[in-house]
Amino acid sequence: MRHRTIGRLMTREVVSVRRDAPFKEIARTLSQHRVTAVPVVDDGDRVVGVVSEGDLLRKTADASAPGDLPAVPDLKAWERSKAAGTRAEELMSAPAVCARPEWTVAEAARLMEVQGVKRLVVVEGDDRLVGIVSRRDLLGIFLREDADIRLEIVEDVLGSTLRLKPDSLAVEVRDGRVELSGRLPFRGMLPAIDRMCATVDGVVSVSCARLTYDVDDTGREGGRS
Known part of the structure; x- marks a missing residue:
């Protein structure tokens, strides 16, 4: 069977940030590259987590509500901790949900469904970043x-x-x-x-x-x- 692998479907030019990247740099990176999340990597380009728009928006959700606007209720402790973060390693979701280049579309789609994510970071070897694959990429097989x-x-x-x-x-x-x-x-x-x-x-x-x-x-x- 000639299953298309994730290595053939993934985007190889991936925008990433370092662990110590400040909040505004991450927000600027997401905006400039028109992406909704970026992998966080260490000095060896090994993936340690992912920062998404949702992770950054927790800071707004945790802020005191002005005037008569109701505050967002009942943020969990870990959400409040992330909302207080100022660097990527404090804001990121970890560990990252990752796939391998040799995986099939079915394997990647199954992991996305189980984990409730829209994209997978693709790694090889000792978790070194090589790409990213989204739901849209997987749908390409139906073309x-x-x-x-x-x-x-x-x-x-x-x-x-x-x-x-x-x-x-x-x-x-x-x-x-x-x-x-x-x-x-x-x-x-x-x-x-x-x-x-x-x-x-x-x-x-x-x-x-x-x-x-x-x-x-x-x-x-x-x-x-």
Whole structure:
């Protein structure tokens, strides 16, 4: 399978700040480069955390409310501590949520979902910064041409992996939607084909409704034989 790796999708020219970067320098960096967060690195370019717009805005949220405006209630202790910070190492969220260049899109997307983040810092070796990947970058796999998706399914999934004859199944791909038709030797192959086609980069959906089979090796009643 030809999964696109994070190393191919990530942005390599990453804006970062040092641990001792002052508050206003960080705010200026975010504004000038039109980004919403920056990695914080040590003197060896190893990632130690991330500072986001949200981290900086805690200082405003913790400020006393002027006049009759209500104050933001119940900031947690750690939030108040960060709000009082003046340098990157005091303001940052740590440890940073990181990915590796060799990871697949699925692995990166899963980590983003679990951690509730919109971007991942990409590191290699001893956590040395090499890039950053965002949700938008991951969505790039769905821009693949239908012809490329079809070729990968025919050659890698049906041919190399499942060892099916090239003319045994027909594969149609339209706007990332895959439809398979033809005859399989065994019914038990249906779930595997569905699952493997669905993991091809750029596939939106898979339909096996037009697949039939010669032998029901699953022991189930009925079928499309």
